[in-house]
Amino acid sequence: MYESYLDETHTAIRESVRTFVKREVEPYLDEWEDAELFPREIYTKAAEAGFLALGYPEQYGGVECDYFHRLVQAEEFCKAGSLGLVAGLFSLNIALPPILAVGSEEQKQRFIPPVLAGEKIAALGITEPNTGSDVANIQTTAVRVGNHYVVNGAKTFITSGCRADYVTTAVRTGGPGHEGVSLLVIESSTPGFTVANKIRKMGWNASDTAELSFVDCRVPVENLLGGEGQGFQAIMHNFMDERLSMAVMGYACAELAYELTLDYARQREAFGRPLTGFQVSRHKLVDMATQVQVAKSFCYAVAARIQAGDMPITEVSMAKNFACDVADKVCYEAVQLHGGYGYAREYTVERLYRDTRILSLGGGTTEIMKEIIAKYLGI
Numbered sequence: 001m002y003e004s005y006l007d008e009t010h011t012a013i014r015e016s017v018r019t020f021v022k023r024e025v026e027p028y029l030d031e032w033e034d035a036e037l038f039p040r041e042i043y044t045k046a047a048e049a050g051f052l053a054l055g056y057p058e059q060y061g062g063v064e065c066d067y068f069h070r071l072v073q074a075e076e077f078c079k080a081g082s083l084g085l086v087a088g089l090f091s092l093n094i095a096l097p098p099i100l101a102v103g104s105e106e107q108k109q110r111f112i113p114p115v116l117a118g119e120k121i122a123a124l125g126i127t128e129p130n131t132g133s134d135v136a137n138i139q140t141t142a143v144r145v146g147n148h149y150v151v152n153g154a155k156t157f158i159t160s161g162c163r164a165d166y167v168t169t170a171v172r173t174g175g176p177g178h179e180g181v182s183l184l185v186i187e188s189s190t191p192g193f194t195v196a197n198k199i200r201k202m203g204w205n206a207s208d209t210a211e212l213s214f215v216d217c218r219v220p221v222e223n224l225l226g227g228e229g230q231g232f233q234a235i236m237h238n239f240m241d242e243r244l245s246m247a248v249m250g251y252a253c254a255e256l257a258y259e260l261t262l263d264y265a266r267q268r269e270a271f272g273r274p275l276t277g278f279q280v281s282r283h284k285l286v287d288m289a290t291q292v293q294v295a296k297s298f299c300y301a302v303a304a305r306i307q308a309g310d311m312p313i314t315e316v317s318m319a320k321n322f323a324c325d326v327a328d329k330v331c332y333e334a335v336q337l338h339g340g341y342g343y344a345r346e347y348t349v350e351r352l353y354r355d356t357r358i359l360s361l362g363g364g365t366t367e368i369m370k371e372i373i374a375k376y377l378g379i
């Protein structure tokens, strides 16, 4: 079904992620989940294996590829069974694209190669304590004084924010509304930048999620991306990729939950027969498989359009909503079919159930996606 999109180069990436996960992730994952952090050295190991660089231009240390190479890599990392690991390790993929899209050559050379090499960590700071969905209403200010912007405000829910070296940050340099929004790369070593809190969460436990504070934080004007007032458009453009990535996380986790549940249901017996011996269980499994296939097929079709150079904003929003909803439903049934074991930490479906809940909230909620779809459909 999906083979027409893929060739042996995609299979090779899948295999190399599998090998990496087996060697570097699986033996330690439960420990990282309990500690609510994976070790920093995983960035360098992932970089050495070429995973961080995939999809970035060669002149900044990247490895150029097509959209499906990245998609397959993401799918396979999700199969490790921890979206916290995926979100943390790949926060660069929401932080660097705006630099690549609107940054100067000097900024690209300065910020991108160290992150792709696993030496520096990059995060994206848009959300604030008082505004998430309404991005145009962010309140963090950046006032130009000589050769610096003086930044004051706060960000919250920032993935990798506790240990990021650079935060691609949405700030207000102008008046109200989206026209006043700009993007600044703020280095965490800047005086006035502090990690105010590490947020404890329902899922994504292996990733750190931060509340950040900026108090008279003096950021050189050379760190402004694009011109003043160009931030909002760059943020919206960035969302497209992030949203499809979240859809990929959704169906990949749902697929894993289905596979684990099928295995379990074949082995677990009740009333003298395996769970698959009950029609109701078989039908649940069939519904799970069907939903995964439909979500995955649609995401592949949308990815193919992006690969062809289109900007399918409506379809990306639909893909996010559909695949994330599938993840919720499939993971719910996975826990249900595991019975009490589905509620136990040692079973992966328990983590998948928690980890997938964020997908319909982050990167634009289900309701915001529906508003976008309604607008583009003229409803």
Ligand SMILES: Cc1cc2nc3c(=O)[nH]c(=O)nc-3n(C[C@H](O)[C@H](O)[C@H](O)COP(=O)(O)OP(=O)(O)OC[C@H]3O[C@@H](n4cnc5c(N)ncnc54)[C@H](O)[C@@H]3O)c2cc1C
Pocket: 123, 124, 125, 126, 127, 130, 131, 132, 133, 134, 156, 157, 158, 159, 160, 201, 204, 209, 358, 361, 362, 363, 364, 365, 366, 367, 368, 371
């Ligand atoms: C684990 C985690 C990681 C995250 N990582 C990052 C990150 O790295 N960087 C970053 O910047 N942010 C990050 N976020 C923030 C995330 O993107 C926001 O939580 C999300 O955009 C929603 O914003 P909010 O929480 O302020 O909710 P709100 O905007 O307050 O929304 C609350 C509810 O109201 C609904 N609502 C709001 N507006 C409308 C409307 N117009 N119509 C209908 N319903 C509406 C929403 O759909 C939602 O159900 C992360 C969040 C989490 C939990």
